[in-house]
Amino acid sequence: MNPHPLQTIKQLCVSSIALGAWLFASSATADNSELPKGHFLLPEVGNMVGQVYTVTAAEDDTLLDIARIHNVGYEEIRMANPDVSLWVPGEGTEVTIPGQFILPDEERTGIVINVAELRLYYYPDVEAGEAPRVETYPIGIGRDAYNTPLGITETTMRLENPAWYPPESIRREAAERGDPAPAVVPPGADNPLGKYAILLDIPGYLIHGTNQPDGIGMRASRGCIRMHPEDIESVFWRVPVGTQVNIIDSPIKVGWDTSGKGYIQAFTATDENAYGMDTLLNVVGLIEEHEGDNTHSANYEQVREVLERANGQIVPLS
Known part of the structure; x- marks a missing residue:
């Protein structure tokens, strides 16, 4: 929900291929079954969590x-x-x-938002001796003509019970429909920001709750990132001002589990050119590079089929 241009984005960061890192993390001191839903210990090997x-x-x-x-x-x-x-x-x-996820191939710090996946990943700071972890939540993002901006930014302010000031574009469209929008919507059940909002260092863009939770997991906003009310409340008090937010567009993800078995996952691309022949060659090359001599694990036909379906399902590499 932002009518403003994107001149203030600090760094444009478009990534069409996410090859997951297979680095070691700190040794786990707890079991994932003890954590809330969507919370996971970072794997010691591989880049996949959940099931x-x-x-x-x-x-x-x-x-x-x-x-x-x-x-x-x-x-x-x-x-x-x-x-x-x-x-x-x-x-x-x-x-x-x-409920299984391939972690984005990005620095594991702060918040990483993959618009292609319609999902947010949060890497909270942990105390010395604690096992590093990740939390992941479904989100709603900008629809066509109101794409959520890409790039690295940071959180600047947290607002509890925010008022909403409909931007000029919304007020103009409402007036054209004969249903003028108010200049301000106070906190309450009719407020589309919900009870909590985290401002980003991109003017007009927020991570916020919603009074229409059925839209989570859809491209339906004017650019802001929407979360279920309980999800934004969960992270609101724990995300410090100044937290890095990395917004990426990675419709292709490649992952490996703790045994070294490979997987591939593809989502609908916002860029119509994302799945060209060069992409196919690059994905297969990256898989074979990781697999070493075991090049039978990647074949062009299988990867091509996964990219064509682009249904978000995690598919084992045969």
């Missing part, structure tokens, strides 16, 4: 209800369950939860 699992829908569940409970967004749950009704899955229906 895919299934749950059984109750009579009154929608897929969006299930997605919110299990820390995934609209597109994630829809693509993982293409044959399941969004609004009436049906009692007893098995629903796949895409």
